[in-house]
Amino acid sequence: MTIDLATTPICNDELGLLQGLASTRAIRRYLPEPIPEQSLRDMLWSATRAPSGSNRQPFRFVVLTDSDKAIQAKALIATAAQSIWNEKRTNDQYDKGSGSDPNSPKARMANVMQHYVDNFSEVPALVLPCLVRYRAPNPAEGASVYPAVQNLLLAARGMGYGGVITGFHRPVEDQLKALLNIPEEVFITCTVTLGKPAGNHGPVRRRPLPELVYGDTWEQAPGWAIDPPGTRHTQAGPPKGSKVV
Numbered sequence: 522m523t524i525d526l527a528t529t530p531i532c533n534d535e536l537g538l539l540q541g542l543a544s545t546r547a548i549r550r551y552l553p554e555p556i557p558e559q560s561l562r563d564m565l566w567s568a569t570r571a572p573s574g575s576n577r578q579p580f581r582f583v584v585l586t587d588s589d590k591a592i593q594a595k596a597l598i599a600t601a602a603q604s605i606w607n608e609k610r611t612n613d614q615y616d617k618g619s620g621s622d623p624n625s626p627k628a629r630m631a632n633v634m635q636h637y638v639d640n641f642s643e644v645p646a647l648v649l650p651c652l653v654r655y656r657a658p659n660p661a662e663g664a665s666v667y668p669a670v671q672n673l674l675l676a677a678r679g680m681g682y683g684g685v686i687t688g689f690h691r692p693v694e695d696q697l698k699a700l701l702n703i704p705e706e707v708f709i710t711c712t713v714t715l716g717k718p719a720g721n722h723g724p725v726r727r728r729p730l731p732e733l734v735y736g737d738t739w740e741q742a743p744g745w746a747i748d749p750p751g752t753r754h755t756q757a758g759p760p761k762g763s764k765v766v
């Protein structure tokens with residue numbers, strides 16, 4: 522049965538906004554299930570509700586599922602992803618130190634990444650969030666696209682799906698543009714893969730709030746900047762006081 526999306530309202534989500542926000546983790550393992558068109562519509566509608574400078578909405582989303590072109594685009598990015606990850610796995614010494622213990626967080630992360638890039642061609646949906654440039658490239662130009670990208674991830678989370686942002690398209694950007702008729706001046710900002718998570722959602726882990734929030738003196742947290750109970754932390758990211766070089 523075909524659903525008339527023009528008369529179908531956006532789905533109801535039961536997850537609270539803040540609860541969803543705190544548990545929208547990078548999801549890199551998907552069940553082998555297509556995403557129904559109605560769900561894609563609801564996710565992309567939610568994504569495009571994002572703010573942008575002067576409400577110009579310079580974002581465009583290329584959504585690829587199972588067409589011939591989609592299969593080719595996924596394969597192109599899969600090859601790039603495998604080579605980027607292989608290099609990172611070696612350079613960042615994922616298999617050394619604590620990584621030699623298969624139960625360590627480092628080894629588990631390496632397994633998830635390996636599985637992700639090895640199966641990239643099979644992701645249920647591949648989204649290319651693009652920026653239609655209306656002025657010369659500048660460092661802030663992504664600012665009118667990334668809120669929409671995060672909205673996409675949050676909407677996916679609210680609907681029981683998950684996804685992850687990557688930069689794996691970069692080595693094959695020209696081939697992707699040729700394949701998908703994307704004009705040369707359009708900037709493919711990132712890739713987002715989406716699907717039903719094979720594992721569970723869970724709380725994101727970040728550095729302690731006082732390391733991330735300052736008051737009127739740099740690196741001095743206000744007294745109220747305290748993590749609520751149950752907050753999970755991570756060691757990832759630069760330690761407090763480290764300098765940008």
Ligand SMILES: Cc1cc2nc3c(=O)[nH]c(=O)nc-3n(C[C@H](O)[C@H](O)[C@H](O)COP(=O)(O)O)c2cc1C
Pocket residue numbers: 545546547548685686687688689725726
């Ligand atoms: C700008 C940006 C680029 C990213 N690039 C990649 C990438 O190339 N490959 C990948 O697997 N994840 C990528 N990620 C996902 C991050 O690794 C992930 O969000 C981060 O480790 C936090 O994990 P969590 O969201 O599960 O807490 C990227 C995220 C952002 C925001």
